[in-house]
Amino acid sequence: MAADSLTFIFLNAAVINNFVLALFLGICPFLGVSAKKQTAWNMGLATTFVMLVSSTCAFGINWLLTWLDIQFLRLICYIAVIASAVQLVEMVMKKFSPALFRALGIYLPLITTNCAILGLALFQTFREYNFLQSLAFSLGAGVGFTLALMLMAGLREKLELAEVPSVSQGAALSLMLAGLLSLAFMGFAGLGGSHA
Amino acid sequence: MPTLPNQEEKVTLDTFLRGLWEENPVFVMLLGMCPVLAVTNSVRNALAMGLATTFVLLASGTLVSLLRKLIPKQVRIAAYIVIIATFVTIVDYTIQAISLDLYNALGAFIQLIVVNCIILGRAEAYASKQRLGATLVNGLGMGIGFTFALLCLGAVRELLGNGTLLGLQVFSDQFQPWVVMILPPGGFFVLGAWLLLFAWLRQRRERRLLEQQGASVHGR
Secondary structure, three states, X not given: OOOOOHHHHHHHHHHHOOOOOOOOOOHHHHHHOOOOHHHHHHHHHHHHHHHHHHHHHHHXXXXXXXXXXXXXXXXXXXXXXXXXXXXXXXXXXXXXOHHHHHHHOOHHHHXXXXXXXXXXXXXXXXXXXXXXXXXXXXXHHHHHHHHHHHHHHHHHHHHOOOOOOHHHOOHHHHHHHHHHHHHHHHHHHHHOXXXX | OOOOOOOOOOOOHHHHHHHHOOOOOXXXXXXXXXXXXXXXOOHHHHHHHHHHHHHHHHHHHHHHHHOOXXXXXXXXXHHHHHHHHXXXXXXXXXXXXXXXXXXXXXXXXXXXXXHOHHHHHHHHHHHOOOOHHHXXXXXXXXXXXXXXXXXHHHHHHHHHHHOEEXXXXXXXXXXXXXXXXXXXXXXXXXXXXHXXXXXXXHHHHHHHHHHHOOOOOOOO
């Protein structure tokens, strides 16, 4: 597989260099909303959607900034655009699909501070992806994020019934679980280079 | 937060110490986990990240605190983010100028300081309500607390994963490095272990307190 083919970029973002388990992006929602499978699924969908939107916007902005030769404003522009994209998505969704809007609730605005979104925009800029590659990359990242969230939620739902020592309840146990998942995902490294 | 809204706090030693231990951003409040896990594969990276974050925390806190009466409430979050992003851009270019090595090792995580929830959280919950002095002292405490947490992780991971500390050989050549420690899973494991340790210490202290009061200790 060529390193710049769409399939490879998608697979690379989804499993080989999974955003959560290999690159540590978006740990807060990963630990925060992974208690139930249903919320995890909704969060994953919302994040994937925002990723697609902001990746498209970031592509346009980077082109504009490069054209004007003011790349030092990139970070400020990206974060402003992501915040407004999230706001826009929220308004559009409220108008056209109130049911989905209610299902996502508070998670939608919180996506602004998810570092996976900004990280995605920065990575695609560093690697100079073209438009289609950016789309494949953001889709892969979204799928990978949802996958990690769902796996974690499934494990945590099982663990609720298990007896664990009182010291290890809460965050410590979640982190150990995440470590095990991350260890498992390292197995995918053989699919392609471990280049981040 | 113990401070009530719109109530200006007097600067005490506690303003500073709170961030170090009692409200440690990483170990107690579990904020800003992404850089904590991602850049702590060596002590040097951890230290650089801690210092960079502390600088942004102090600089953005200063501006937010000085402008707290001028920023309209409705657009405050957007204003804070733009302020933070400005200082992060400065840090980004500074690190790139000082050490390209370090810049490449930290990667996108310097720019990702923008979305570190510790900084926005401090701006929203503290700097926007307090005087400059209190903000600086509190921000410094939080920054040092964050750096301390990063160093805790960085030291363990570098020692076990590479057998070195700050690049100096600690173990003899016989030592077989635990490579997994400097790989992603190691970050999760070491942070989990530190949290376990702190939870154990806290429980032990509570149990001692109960014993001193002569209460019976059941279940725990």
